[in-house]
Amino acid sequence: MTSHARPAPNRDRFAAETERFRRELLAHCYRMVGSAHDAEDLVQETYLRAWRSYADFEGRASIRSWLYKIATNVCLTALQPRRIRVLPSGLTGAYDGPDRPPNHVAPGEVSWLEPLPDGWIAPTADDPAAAVIARESLRLALIASLQHLPARQRAILILREVLAFSAPETAQILDTTTAAVKSGLQRARARLDELEPEPEELLEPTDQRARALLDGYIAAFERSDPGLLEQVLRTDATLEATPFRDWQAGRAMCIHMLDTYVLGTPGEWRMIPTTANGQPAAVVYHRDADSELRADGTVVLAATAAGISRVIKFHDPALAATFGCPDVLADQP
DSSP states (O other): OOOOOOOOHHHHHHHHGGGGGHHHHHHHHHHHHHHHHHHHHHHHHHHHHHHEEEEGGOOOSSSSHHHHHHHHHHHHHTTTTTTOOBBBGGGGGOOOSSSSSOOOOOTTOBBBBBOOOOGOOOTTTTTGGGGGGGGGGGGGHHHHTTTTTTHHHHHIIIIIIOOOOHHHHHHHHSSHHHHHHHHHHHHHHHHHHHHSSOOOOOTTTTTTHHHHHHHHHHHHHHHOOOOOOOOEEEEEEEEEEESSSSSSSSSSHHHHHHHHHHSSTTTTEEEEEEETEEEEEEEEEEOTTSSSSEEEEEEEEETTTEEEEEEOOOOOOOOHHHTTTEEEEEEOO
């Protein structure tokens, strides 16, 4: 009696065909859900599902589009019961009331957007597919805007305009029609234009001007010198920090808030420069009651030719490990 059972899939062949797409799939999942750690979990789920169905993959589509179909649907399923991830500026207008400390948001009340370390998705010599990832498609302002789109519109816009899939390919990935893709893309573009009508021209984090702005920002904190902030912030700069509801608009308001409630005395703060979301960033440490420099979170800057236009601080000590940094930082000799 002849057996018609399929041969067991070959793990080495599966890895050879799929692993080169892992980093760009991580970037895709991050754009969809706005969380680096959630994106990492979703990529793991994508590869698990891909392995389970690999024996049935018959090459009717490219391996890349097949993986994107799985990853996109994994993300859409994950997004169904979740609140969108936001920044403080997505909650309310800029704070311009009487002088008071920043207004804390209760734990669990809001799902906050998270930064993505550039090192997680940087292309390597054995990962040529990751080289196509555009930094501009991971800027924090764009990621924050994407979260306000309905999930399927978000997927359509990312697949069409970031990843350059055709309308028929996108329809196949989403199990819909080409007409529905075109309509969804039109609505997504219109909504994105409302949220971010004129995207800023940001400097690359490798640009010497961007690094100088980051160095100046770090020096202002480490020296507790608000005058240095005046040198690096644009007059129209904004400042926001999770998990606070209030955010500041205008250099004077930003510096006043930082000088009054944050800077403290020289030596309270240390920062390790890094990059996140294709922008200059730093892992932040604050000296605690025992005089130890403990992880405090990460700050991401929008650096322009005219200065820093936006400062976003993520108050989450666990982010230090995400960026490969220790929980406690040794004092400089």
